[in-house]
Amino acid sequence: MGDLWFQRGIERLELAGPVAVCGDIHGRLDLLDRLLAALPPGAPLVHCGDLVDRGRDSRGVLQRLIDVGARGVRGNHEEWLCEWLIGRVHGEDGAVIPRLDAFGRLLGEATLASYGLDPRAPLHELDAARAAVPAAHVALVAALPLALDLVVDGTTYWVIHAGVADGLRNPAGLVVDHAAIPPWPADPQAVVPWLARHHRDELLWTKTDAAHQTDVGRTVLFGHVPGPRPVDRGHCVALDTGAGTRWPHAALTAVLLPERRFVTVT
Numbered sequence: 001m002g003d004l005w006f007q008r009g010i011e012r013l014e015l016a017g018p019v020a021v022c023g024d025i026h027g028r029l030d031l032l033d034r035l036l037a038a039l040p041p042g043a044p045l046v047h048c049g050d051l052v053d054r055g056r057d058s059r060g061v062l063q064r065l066i067d068v069g070a071r072g073v074r075g076n077h078e079e080w081l082c083e084w085l086i087g088r089v090h091g092e093d094g095a096v097i098p099r100l101d102a103f104g105r106l107l108g109e110a111t112l113a114s115y116g117l118d119p120r121a122p123l124h125e126l127d128a129a130r131a132a133v134p135a136a137h138v139a140l141v142a143a144l145p146l147a148l149d150l151v152v153d154g155t156t157y158w159v160i161h162a163g164v165a166d167g168l169r170n171p172a173g174l175v176v177d178h179a180a181i182p183p184w185p186a187d188p189q190a191v192v193p194w195l196a197r198h199h200r201d202e203l204l205w206t207k208t209d210a211a212h213q214t215d216v217g218r219t220v221l222f223g224h225v226p227g228p229r230p231v232d233r234g235h236c237v238a239l240d241t242g243a244g245t246r247w248p249h250a251a252l253t254a255v256l257l258p259e260r261r262f263v264t265v266t
């Protein structure tokens with residue numbers, strides 16, 4: 001695998017409806033199973049990434065997604081898992097850094113526990129324990145693209161974990177006007193491929209809700225920013241309803257395409 005997964009960009013996926021596209025799952029196998037039971041029989045499942053961490057059963061979620069043949073994209077939480085699996089959790093100076101301290105215990109802790117590993121074990125022990133992750137799970141995570149060019153019954157959508165923010169963010173988190181960043185593509189349909197090539201972190205990390213998503217000429221289905229309910233604004237659909245958060249109303253939501261009907265389970 002090596003560098004390959006850092007270069008993985010866009011995949012095209014053509015399906016017949018109904019197709020379900022779900023938001024962040026974050027280890028909530030219970031919600032995933034409830035959602036699968038609530039979907040039209042045989043409807044393919046596509047996910048927006050952030051499959052692991054936070055909830056109790058990251059391992060179970062990955063296995064279920066394999067079992068049902070789900071497709072989807074990489075979330076920022078899979079990014080960490082990828083880096084650990086190939087021994088790339090390094091600091092700026094190249095030294096291996098304690099992943100939990102460095103990432104505020106958000107990335108990896110619950111995932112490691114679901115594989116029977118002690119997230120507080122010394123780093124060398126954890127690194128030696130990578131074999132606890134089944135090869136099929138490694139393959140699933142490694143194969144996740146940054147964006148899915150999804151076609152359902154002839155209509156095209158983008159599936160992107162963080163969506164497409166209405167401006168690139170500088171390191172301080174401030175919006176930089178698109179026009180100030182040449183060569184921002186003039187053709188809206190070229191924006192996502194351009195971001196995947198030049199600013200991939202925008203598609204994985206930038207936190208913007210549905211009110212701050214740019215129009216790239218087709219509907220963008222995204223997760224990453226939990227909200228109390230899914231939002232369909234036409235050019236974008238926000239699907240993260242808090243699975244894996246401690247909210248009392250934490251829910252998992254999918255939108256059924258092409259009719260754009262939401263299915264939410266709690």
Ligand SMILES: [Mn+2]
Pocket residue numbers: 024026050075224225
């Ligand atoms: Mn998330």
